[in-house]
Amino acid sequence: MRFLLPLLCLLLFASISTAAENGSALEAKPAPKALPKAGVVLTFDDRNMNQWVKQIPLFQKYNAQVTFFVDHFQTLTPQQIDALKQLKAAGHAIGCHGARHRKAVDYVRAHGMERYLKDEIDPAVKRMTDAGFPPTCFAYPSSSRNAEIDQALLKTFRHLRGGTGLTAGQRMRDLKSIYVPVDQIADRGCLIGTGIDYAGTEKRPDYLVEIKDALDHAQQRGEIVIFYAHNISDKGPGHHLQPRVLEAILAHAQQIGLATLTYDDLP
Numbered sequence: 343m344r345f346l347l348p349l350l351c352l353l354l355f356a357s358i359s360t361a362a363e364n365g366s367a368l369e370a371k372p373a374p375k376a377l378p379k380a381g382v383v384l385t386f387d388d389r390n391m392n393q394w395v396k397q398i399p400l401f402q403k404y405n406a407q408v409t410f411f412v413d414h415f416q417t418l419t420p421q422q423i424d425a426l427k428q429l430k431a432a433g434h435a436i437g438c439h440g441a442r443h444r445k446a447v448d449y450v451r452a453h454g455m456e457r458y459l460k461d462e463i464d465p466a467v468k469r470m471t472d473a474g475f476p477p478t479c480f481a482y483p484s485s486s487r488n489a490e491i492d493q494a495l496l497k498t499f500r501h502l503r504g505g506t507g508l509t510a511g512q513r514m515r516d517l518k519s520i521y522v523p524v525d526q527i528a529d530r531g532c533l534i535g536t537g538i539d540y541a542g543t544e545k546r547p548d549y550l551v552e553i554k555d556a557l558d559h560a561q562q563r564g565e566i567v568i569f570y571a572h573n574i575s576d577k578g579p580g581h582h583l584q585p586r587v588l589e590a591i592l593a594h595a596q597q598i599g600l601a602t603l604t605y606d607d608l609p
């Protein structure tokens with residue numbers, strides 16, 4: 343009996359230690375991939391997962407991974423959650439786009455930062471984490487943001503996404519804010535993308551040429567360029583990028599050796 347108690351203690355300690363090690367091994371995130379010389383970050387917003395999921399084979403064809411920013415996570419059906427699981431399993435990243443898709447600047451002005459975080463961010467992060475999608479990144483609905491909100495959100499997320507557009511006659515290669523040198527990406531909390539919905543259609547006939555030129559520009563200068571769109575389909579519903587245009591973009595990136603990166607890949 344004199345020897346039994348210390349032995350039991352030792353066994354108990356050993357089993358707790360092993361459990362703790364297993365636990366931390368499960369929680370440990372894979373180390374981010376070494377960054378390529380240049381890249382493109384393609385992102386898609388809102389709740390178009392039933393259309394997005396149909397494009398998994400297209401992304402696979404070009405070994406491309408992208409990021410999907412989802413809002414109203416608390417309202418998703420089991421089928422929509424399953425679509426997100428399939429996208430994640432295919433290597434894509436799932437980011438946060440707000441609990442209720444509120445415009446950040448207006449909400450903070452009306453209710454204050456604390457309420458914004460409590461109403462729009464915290465419940466979305468919790469719901470996503472509980473469902474197996476802990477988000478590393480956030481995209482501002484309607485690209486509504488400012489430096490103060492960036493600072494508050496960067497305590498929760500590694501990177502954010504804002505947006506900008508072309509002015510009349512401006513070339514996409516001259517839209518400086520959408521390009522970040524690879525070696526500066528870790529220090530750039532909020533990345534700025536530009537919208538590419540309707541590229542290569544009647545609404546934006548020149549855009550596909552502009553996007554390819556922007557990819558060339560990023561590749562030549564060792565930069566990461568950021569884009570956003572919404573649905574991926576021929577006719578919507580809602581803002582959308584056609585699959586044939588997405589394929590042309592992915593094919594061009596592959597042809598010039600430009601890597602696709604998800605937000606989760608970024609340090």
Ligand SMILES: [Zn+2]
Nearest residue numbers: 387388483484
């Ligand atoms: Zn949105």
